[in-house]
Amino acid sequence: MTGQSNAEPVAGIDANDLLLFARVIELGSFSRAAERLGCPKSTVSRRIAELERRLGERLLQRTTRKLTITDFGLGVLDHARQVAQEVDAAMALAQHRQARPSGRLRVSMPGDFASVALPDLLARFVQAHPAVQLELDLSPRQVDLIGEGYDIAIRMGELPADSQLAARRLALFSMSLYAAPDFLARHGEPQEPEVLTSLHGLMVSNRAGEARPWQLFRPGADGLQEWQGLPEQRTLANSPDVLMRLALRGSGVVAVPDYFAEALVARGDLVRLLPDWSLAPAACSAVFPGRRLMPAKTRAFIDLLAEELRTAPEVEARCAEVERQRRAAALVPAD
Template identity: 50%
Template structure:
């Protein structure tokens, strides 16, 4: 015999509310559906649970015995729902986040401090790695990624956070020693620090100004896959580096870096927050995304 737990809980609702009509109002079901489902439950059990009259419903002896179990079932379901609602309302549990290590410089330290202070019942687990993690297989709640566009993946949802502008930067000491390039073509006489992509390929500098464009692969004495390392080497006078504006702004404010060819820009990239699937996100994840947008979002 297979019994539907929902039908048992509906029976408890009918018994406690005293009528099919009231049970229908409370459950959001038509009165006819409530009556039909009770009749189907009685047929599966092989006995009547209620006696019906035009004026009232009355429990049978068998119905009284079944009602005890049906009520417990409904109470447990209501308790489970309350727990889930409380967890949705109050962020708690473990939040696993993946991001490249250099992203900590994008004001994310402030984000992490504010999040930890606001949600003390959440344990943050951060994977600071340039690798593209398997969010589903490795049970990550979200990943922060920067890219012009992300690969199509039906198992993931990408939420746009902001656009990150990029430009060329060098230290005042470097520019005082070697001079400031007046045009992109003048970069050939300068030390240019290269950036390596995730697949090991050198990334070209694609500069644009209005309708004009210029492109070349930096061929200086150093190339790395770490913008943080490039920024520090540029600040120490080794050469010119292509950096994200937000990544360079603190050193610019401190006078350690200066924008080179400020009227020319490298292509901007988009900062994304990527989550698994399209399922309902737990409160700890939505709170993190909301704070990320508040601190870094441009729209």
């Protein structure tokens, strides 16, 4: 290692040229440096000459047989080696982070979705990746991923176009209507969709605080049947989890993703109504800042979600058939 020099590189030089200079000294010639870097010898010579011009002094004395570094060049070499060390350290950090998930991971998702579908998954992620600091925002608002520094947002339904974001669909949830057995014992189980208007509906409200009508579909050989309506009596909430809890207590009929209702149906806590009919499926997607090199922590979280929520092939096929018939019906003009 050479002694320290008071010479300081001036503004306007290219750090890549410092790296090139360090490589020339390390390998002992322009030819070997050019071969190692995969560029012409003339390019190496030209860039070193340009670096000398910008610095205002010679770095190397050149003869036909050898290169000799000048005193000024020794001082600049210290800086060049520091740059090379910083580059190596940055590359090592990047490779380590890609190999082992670590760091702060900020995730936004609906609170109901986290509490109903993901407690076990979140626990497994935390235990599997102790070097990741997981931060969850469970508020109902739609965060600005880039402006607020979030890594991932879990969103339901159709996604708006955004050139700055990328998305990966995690699941396609089929949706149906459900009620508790004691509610059906008091009011009867509907056999046709029209009966639903006379039952108490537990409805998700939109941003304006209004009820979203139930829109049911039944695919068949003769095409898609469709029914839409609102119960005359209804309770509104912007929390699907609260509505499902009300349904479990016998308060009314609720629309629930079949994925979430399976265990409740198996225990006898809920009954699926009108099993030939279903609501439009709901897509669940992970949205993240668009970039080619996804951090390992982000990839690990999204991969675990995709594995946990993977849609069964028969559900995909049923949802696809409903969507196909919906599109076909939209192309047929009304009489």
